[in-house]
Amino acid sequence: MSDDEKALKKQLAKLKRVASETAGEIHDIVEDTLWSQYDRLPELGTLLAAQCKExxxxxxxxxL
Structure with missing residues (x-):
């Protein structure tokens, strides 16, 4: 595997990690603070969709 390919895979892993962190934030709201932070869900959902698409x-x- 070339250095360029390794760098691309590393960048892809970073993009997926960022999306997973956003998904985790959504999960935490649903699990712990739904009634006080439900208003953040549309924004986070839109952000997550954009991150997955990217x-x-x-x-x-x-x-890859």
């Missing part, structure tokens, strides 16, 4: 597009564009 990761999938990156993966496709780079043949």
């Amino acid at each position: 990761a999938l597009e990156f993966e496709k564009a780079n043949g």
